[in-house]
Amino acid sequence: MTFSTTVKTELMKRELEPCCKKAMTYGLLLFGKDFSASSIRLSTEHRYIAEYYAKSIKEQTGIEPIITASGKNKKYVASIKTNQLRAKVLECFGHTGKEIPLRLNRANIQDECCFGAFLAGAFISCGTVTTPEKNYHMEFSTPYQRLCKDLMNLMNELDLNTKLMSRDYAYSLYIKNSECIEDVLTTMGATQATLKVMGTKIQKDIINNANRRANFDNANIARTVDASAAQREAIKRLRKKGAFNSLDETTKLVAVAREENPIASLSEMETILEGRISRSGINHRLKKIVRLAEDTK
Numbered sequence: 001m002t003f004s005t006t007v008k009t010e011l012m013k014r015e016l017e018p019c020c021k022k023a024m025t026y027g028l029l030l031f032g033k034d035f036s037a038s039s040i041r042l043s044t045e046h047r048y049i050a051e052y053y054a055k056s057i058k059e060q061t062g063i064e065p066i067i068t069a070s071g072k073n074k075k076y077v078a079s080i081k082t083n084q085l086r087a088k089v090l091e092c093f094g095h096t097g098k099e100i101p102l103r104l105n106r107a108n109i110q111d112e113c114c115f116g117a118f119l120a121g122a123f124i125s126c127g128t129v130t131t132p133e134k135n136y137h138m139e140f141s142t143p144y145q146r147l148c149k150d151l152m153n154l155m156n157e158l159d160l161n162t163k164l165m166s167r168d169y170a171y172s173l174y175i176k177n178s179e180c181i182e183d184v185l186t187t188m189g190a191t192q193a194t195l196k197v198m199g200t201k202i203q204k205d206i207i208n209n210a211n212r213r214a215n216f217d218n219a220n221i222a223r224t225v226d227a228s229a230a231q232r233e234a235i236k237r238l239r240k241k242g243a244f245n246s247l248d249e250t251t252k253l254v255a256v257a258r259e260e261n262p263i264a265s266l267s268e269m270e271t272i273l274e275g276r277i278s279r280s281g282i283n284h285r286l287k288k289i290v291r292l293a294e295d296t297k
């Protein structure tokens with residue numbers, strides 16, 4: 001199941017007040033494939049969406065769209081067959097079906113509570129949202145430019161900032177900001193989906209931080225290993241040249257600890273030497289060893 005269908009399924013399970021039910025049905029109709037005197041229909045890959053569309057219209061208008069399945073592209077089409085029935089459905093929502101351009105009739109969105117329901121209906125008919133694990137992208141798409149702008153204005157009023165783009169004879173409102181997607185989902189009433197987006201975002205942050213941390217650690221380890229190799233090389237050289245025994249006792253102690261612990265960091269060396277020599281003392285002596293070895297060349 002895609003994230004879009006998860007969201008739609010959640011929206012379809014909501015219990016709505018009568019005013020909101022009307023607004024939701026209006027959203028379904030207006031953003032379906034057609035909403036005019038000659039055609040009212042929704043085309044979808046999912047039978048349950050076609051059924052929800054049909055059921056909602058039946059409840060509001062008493063007229064039940066007929067669902068047909070075309071086996072070829074696995075599409076389900078819910079449509080109202082006759083001119084007379086279409087005229088009745090259009091009338092219920094204050095449309096004649098002859099409006100050019102097709103516009104949003106705000107009278108169908110009575111109260112503030114109905115905004116979210118209308119948006120949910122529109123989303124079920126024409127919306128998509130990418131799974132937050134991949135990226136943040138939500139889109140509402142319609143062939144009607146004016147209608148698309150009306151939806152944009154409505155969403156702006158709710159501080160849901162969308163961008164408009166046109167592509168292949170379709171107009172889309174899209175959102176790429178995760179917080180704004182969360183707001184739209186919340187406004188529509190998809191609480192579970194909102195939590196999923198928020199949860200995924202936190203998970204991504206944790207993984208990013210862990211990766212950053214691991215990179216940092218790797219860089220530190222690489223530096224320690226390089227320095228240690230040079231130090232051990234120096235100690236070997238001092239031994240070979242017979243200069244090792246003339247080192248002071250503390251430096252000898254540090255040298256032996258380094259030979260025995262090739263990848264220990266300075267802090268680890270401090271622990272190995274049981275705190276007898278400080279970190280900076282160890283560092284100082286290791287540098288001295290490298291310098292003395294250089295001098296014997």
Ligand SMILES: [Zn+2]
Pocket residue numbers: 017018019020021111112113114115117
């Ligand atoms: Zn309402």
